[in-house]
Amino acid sequence: MDAVNQPRHGGDLLRAISAYGGDLADWIDCSSGIAPWAYPLPAVPGHIWQRLPDQDQALLIAAQDYYGCNQLLALAGSQAGIALLPKLRPACQVAIISPSYAEHHWQWQQAGHQTSAISSEQVDKWCMANKAHHPVLIVVNPNNPSAQQISAETLLAWHTKLAEHGGWLIVDEAFADCAPAASLLPHAGKTGLIILRSVGKFFGLAGIRLGFIACEKQLLDKIKRALGPWHISGPAQWAGQIALSDKAWQSAQQQRLLANQRWMIATLSEAGLPPGGSLPLLHWSPASNAKTLHGKLAKQKIWCRLFDQTNHQGLRFGPVAEHQQAQFKTRLMAALNDKDAI
Incomplete structure (x- = not known):
């Protein structure tokens, strides 16, 4: 594909403010x-700040259960996984089901x-x-930004074709907390299957920078060595263990x-921007005048x-x-009733 520029992200x-004031x-x-x-964390204990952050078994146990x-x-x-995985493989052919989270294109291209x-x-056809x-x-999967969901059965069939030829299937499940049925985590450990999960989105804790990767043990050990010691902060491990263990809060969330x-x-549809795809954490409204x-x-x-590519124009909204x-x-209504040109 054509070279992509370093991606911009939501939350910026x-x-x-720089462009529109306020x-x-x-x-x-x-x-x-x-x-x-956001998950309502208590105050961070003093010793969490003071000690070097060795991998916390309590966090791992909570994550394995969740x-x-x-x-x-x-x-x-x-x-961190998206950035590291391309460095663990010799130059090869990489396909990304698109539209997609742009960091995948960018990191493999780089x-x-x-x-x-x-x-x-x-x-x-591409696999063949x-x-x-x-x-x-x-x-x-589910897709960001389109909210498309692909069944586990289809994904596993693709994985089989790739694994037969030493390939990888990487499934980014950052938005899967509210859509667990299609998750491939029950199949983690299969050769050539790699799954990424995010804690920040569902738990509203993006600032702690915590996620997980699931894959076969040999590759998992290789990733661990590449990351080196202390790659997760102590406060992130402490917060993650608490949030991942709180099933009552998870159900309420x-x-x-x-x-x-x-x-x-309902609101976007009433305004004339009906979502073409929707998840609890994102809503995709295609529009030629995005x-x-x-x-x-x-x-x-x-x-x-804003997504303004030639074949992919629309707006993505998160929760309000x-x-x-x-x-x-x-x-929203005032903006859509504004007849002035931008």
Whole structure:
């Protein structure tokens, strides 16, 4: 595929303020797929700050229970895995089911691999054409930004084809906490299957930078050696263990997010931006005039995520907390009724 530029990401509210003015408090930021209800952590004990952060077995045990998987290694966010994996493999053919989280393209391209953007319908043909090149297929499932979901059965069939020729299937499950049915974590340990998970999104704790990778033991050990000691901060390990262990809060968070999803679908649809795909943590509204709409929303101090590629134009919205919902709806309607050019 053509070379991609270093990606921009949601949550970049300072860029919005620089371009459109206002203060942080003036904006409704729904540009990232991060839950607006953060896990309510207690104060961090003093010794957590003072000690070197060796890998905490309590965190690993909590994660194994939460994910139902024993083949896990903690990461400083799933982004750390996205950046490291391309460096662990000789140059090869890499396909990413697109549209997708742009860091996958960027990191594999930067490491010298040949990347291709393909659709799910093209996977079988691509695997056949590249079977001699130890290919890598990357799937974000559920997809960010389109919210497309691919069944576990289909993913496992793709994995079988890739593994037969020394290939990898990488499944980025950053948004899978609310959609566990298609998760491949029950199959972790299969040769050539790699799964990434994020703690920050569902738990609203993006700032602690914590995620996990699941794969076969030999590769897991290789990743651990590459990361070196102390790659997860002590406070992140402490916070993760508490949040991953709290099943009552997790259940309540699921209900909050599902209720918010229903409200977002109804609100966006009423405004004329019906989601073409929706998850509890993101909503995809395709629009040929996405860039213009994004500017009008920004004038109203709503910051969402713009996608303006030739074959992929639209806006992605994250959840909006209850205390901002009335303002969001008012500003949304005002933006879409604005007939002035941007």
